[in-house]
Amino acid sequence: MKRTPLYQAHVDAQGKMVDFGGWEMPLNYGSQIEEHHQVRTDAGMFDVSHMTTVDFKGAQAKEFLKILIANDVDKLKTQGKALYSCMLNENGGVVDDLIVYYINDEDYRMVINAGTTEKDIAWINAQAEGFDVSVEPQFDLAMIAVQGPNARAKVFEAMPGVEEVAGELKPFNAASLGGLFIARTGYTGEDGFEIMLPEKSAEFTWKMLLEAGVKPCGLGARDTLRLEAGMSLYGSEMNDEVSPLEAALTWTIDLNNEDRQFVGRQALEKLRDDGVKKTIVGLILEGKGVIRDHQKVVTSLGDGEVTSGTFSPTMGKAIALARVPMGTTRSCEIEMRNKLVSAKIVKPPFVRNGKVLV
Amino acid sequence: MSEVRDDRQYTETHEWILDNGDGTFTMGVTDHAQALLGDMVFVELPGEGDEASHEDEFCVVESVKAASGVYAPADLEIVAANEALDDEPELVNSSCYDDGWLVKFKADNIEGLMSAEDYTNTLD
Structure with missing residues (x-):
C-alpha cells in the first residue's frame, strides 16, 4: 500500500490505519466523534496528501480547461482564485470532481481525488491532444487541511511568516510562496486552509501545527464533516454514470457561453431538455x-x-x-x-x- | 492490546458473558469488539421479560461505522436491559466490561463459551 510523507506521524499519534483506495491512511486517532467536534469548535488537521495536484502550463492552458471541465475557468480573473467543477465524459457522467486554481492564463493548478488519479490523468492526457498545454502531476507534494473556527489563527501561530502570505486571503482563494501553496478552502463546512507543501516539509509542518494545538483528525471525521456540510463525495453522490444534473450539482455547470463546447455538454443539454x-x-x-x-x-x-x-x-x-x-x-x-x-x-x-x- | 477479563466467558462473536451465580447472566461486547466498531451512537435493546431463542438477533449496537447484531447465546429471558445506554451509548466504548453492559438474562445452560485464555488466543 502507498503511504504519505506523514505515515509515521499518524502511527506515532496512534492513528488507526486502514486501506483507503490503496493508501494506508488514518481512520481515526481514537474517537472519530471527538475529532469531528474538534473541527466544529476549534481546529483539526487532516493529511490529504493522497490527493493529487496537477499543474496545467502552456499557451493554451486556458483554452484547454474551458473544454475539459463543466464549470467555466473564464470566471477566474485574479491570481489564486479557486473554482469547483466536475470533469465530464461524453455521456455527461462525472469522471471526477475537482478544484482548479488560477495562476495566470497560461498556468493553472488542479486538485483531483486520490482514488481516481490514474483514470483522471489518462483522461486528461487524451483530451489534451492537439492543445499547447503541458499536464504536470505533482506527486511530490504533501497536503494538510487545517479546518475549524480557529484554524487560520493556529496556522499563523504554527507557521511564522505565513500570515504575511495568507492573512488577507478571502474564502476560495489561494496564495503561494516558493514551494508553499495555501488555499482558504476545505471539505468540512468550516473556515480553514488546505496547505500544499513539498513532502520533505510535511512532517515538520505537522509537528508545528500539533504544537499550536491543532489536533489530528482521521478520514472518519472528514466524512461526517463533509456530509453535514452537504458536500458530495465522488463515488457516492456521483460517478461515471451519473450526471451532475442528477446530483444537485447544477450550480457547478456553466452553460452561459454557447461557444464553449466542453466535453459532455451535448449530453447535459439533452438530459436537461428530456427532463432530469x-x-x-x-x-x-x-x-x-x-x-x-x-x-x-x-x-x-x-x-x-x-x-x-x-x-x-x-x-x-x-x-x-x-x-x-x-x-x-x-x-x-x-x-x-x-x-x-x-x-x-x-x-x-x-x-x-x-x-x-x- | 485489547483487555480481556478473567472473571467471565466469551463468545466467538466477541461478546462477554458473566455468570452472576443466581441463574442470571450479564452480557456485553468485548474491548476488542468496541475498538473495531468505533464510536457507538445507538444501542437497541430488548425489554424486560422478552424472550429470545438461541441465535436470535436480540440486540443491535450501532457505531459510526456499522450496525452489528448481538445474538442470543442460548434460549433466554431478559431480566434487565441497560437503560443508561439510551442516552450514553458511548459507555460501550468507555466501559465495555462494567457500565457498558447490554442485558441481564435468565438461561438454563449456555454452551460453546470460551475461557478468557482461549478468547485471548483467538485475537492473536
Whole structure:
C-alpha cells in the first residue's frame, strides 16, 4: 500500500490505519466523534496528501480547461482564485470532481481525488491532444487541511511568516510562496486552509501545527464533516454514470457561453431538455438508528437510494444524502434492517460554520 | 492490546458473558469488539421479560461505522436491559466490561463459551 510523507506521524499519534483506495491512511486517532467536534469548535488537521495536484502550463492552458471541465475557468480573473467543477465524459457522467486554481492564463493548478488519479490523468492526457498545454502531476507534494473556527489563527501561530502570505486571503482563494501553496478552502463546512507543501516539509509542518494545538483528525471525521456540510463525495453522490444534473450539482455547470463546447455538454443539454428524473436530497431520520449507504428510500414518487448515510455528531441524529425521484418533498421512509423508518427531506447543508441549518 | 477479563466467558462473536451465580447472566461486547466498531451512537435493546431463542438477533449496537447484531447465546429471558445506554451509548466504548453492559438474562445452560485464555488466543 502507498503511504504519505506523514505515515509515521499518524502511527506515532496512534492513528488507526486502514486501506483507503490503496493508501494506508488514518481512520481515526481514537474517537472519530471527538475529532469531528474538534473541527466544529476549534481546529483539526487532516493529511490529504493522497490527493493529487496537477499543474496545467502552456499557451493554451486556458483554452484547454474551458473544454475539459463543466464549470467555466473564464470566471477566474485574479491570481489564486479557486473554482469547483466536475470533469465530464461524453455521456455527461462525472469522471471526477475537482478544484482548479488560477495562476495566470497560461498556468493553472488542479486538485483531483486520490482514488481516481490514474483514470483522471489518462483522461486528461487524451483530451489534451492537439492543445499547447503541458499536464504536470505533482506527486511530490504533501497536503494538510487545517479546518475549524480557529484554524487560520493556529496556522499563523504554527507557521511564522505565513500570515504575511495568507492573512488577507478571502474564502476560495489561494496564495503561494516558493514551494508553499495555501488555499482558504476545505471539505468540512468550516473556515480553514488546505496547505500544499513539498513532502520533505510535511512532517515538520505537522509537528508545528500539533504544537499550536491543532489536533489530528482521521478520514472518519472528514466524512461526517463533509456530509453535514452537504458536500458530495465522488463515488457516492456521483460517478461515471451519473450526471451532475442528477446530483444537485447544477450550480457547478456553466452553460452561459454557447461557444464553449466542453466535453459532455451535448449530453447535459439533452438530459436537461428530456427532463432530469433524479436528484440528491438530504435526509434526517426521525427516531433512533443510523442511516447507511445503499439503503432503500421509499417515496410517494418511487424508490431511491441512500448515497451517503451516517450519524451526525453535531445534530445527534442520523442524516444522509440520497438519490430520489425529482420532485420528492417533505418526507420518505428508509428501509433499515428490514424495517421502514420515517425520515424528513431537507435541502443540504445540514451544518455550516458550527451551526445547524436544518 | 485489547483487555480481556478473567472473571467471565466469551463468545466467538466477541461478546462477554458473566455468570452472576443466581441463574442470571450479564452480557456485553468485548474491548476488542468496541475498538473495531468505533464510536457507538445507538444501542437497541430488548425489554424486560422478552424472550429470545438461541441465535436470535436480540440486540443491535450501532457505531459510526456499522450496525452489528448481538445474538442470543442460548434460549433466554431478559431480566434487565441497560437503560443508561439510551442516552450514553458511548459507555460501550468507555466501559465495555462494567457500565457498558447490554442485558441481564435468565438461561438454563449456555454452551460453546470460551475461557478468557482461549478468547485471548483467538485475537492473536
